[in-house]
Amino acid sequence: MSGVFDDVLAANEDYVRTFTLAGLQPVAARGLALVTCMDSRIEPLEMLGLKPGDAKILRNAGARVTDDTLRTLVLAVYLLGVNRVIVLPHTGCKMASVSGDEEVHDTIAARYGVDTRSLEFHTDSDQIGALHRDVERIRHHPLLPPDLPVMGAIYDVDTGRVTPVDM
Numbered sequence: 001m002s003g004v005f006d007d008v009l010a011a012n013e014d015y016v017r018t019f020t021l022a023g024l025q026p027v028a029a030r031g032l033a034l035v036t037c038m039d040s041r042i043e044p045l046e047m048l049g050l051k052p053g054d055a056k057i058l059r060n061a062g063a064r065v066t067d068d069t070l071r072t073l074v075l076a077v078y079l080l081g082v083n084r085v086i087v088l089p090h091t092g093c094k095m096a097s098v099s100g101d102e103e104v105h106d107t108i109a110a111r112y113g114v115d116t117r118s119l120e121f122h123t124d125s126d127q128i129g130a131l132h133r134d135v136e137r138i139r140h141h142p143l144l145p146p147d148l149p150v151m152g153a154i155y156d157v158d159t160g161r162v163t164p165v166d167m
């Protein structure tokens with residue numbers, strides 16, 4: 001493994017020298033939780049005018065509201081100052097451009113010989129439909145406040161625009 005992480009560890013040495021975030025509180029200063037995709041084209045703070053300390057960022061493949069997302073939101077709401085939630089998938093997401101989980105399983109099996117069928121990837125070719133259902137999962141979760149504001153929106157990776165689709 002020697003060398004594989006040298007670039008990021010060296011960069012961190014520079015970061016530490018000019019570190020300015022000491023003393024930030026763990027409570028989300030602007031009360032926001034953002035559920036978005038792991039896609040490396042997404043810069044979640046800058047796109048919404050946020051800075052470190054402002055928001056809880058939850059990321060996974062496809063920006064899906066999974067059981068783990070809900071678990072994290074419950075903690076974020078009751079312990080970490082979150083009082084509003086945005087669910088934000090994006091244009092060009094692989095998780096919404098395949099026909100279903102089978103296609104992903106088949107692709108990985110063909111390329112690497114690995115059988116991933118024990119995993120649920122939560123792909124959905126109906127991205128907007130999935131977003132509406134995910135937003136409803138949060139709105140109707142029995143442990144989350146019924147009046148918690150939840151917005152579903154799409155992030156355009158070509159323009160940077162966030163377009164609300166469910167609010």
Ligand SMILES: [Zn+2]
Pocket residue numbers: 037038039061062063090092093094095
């Ligand atoms: Zn994605």
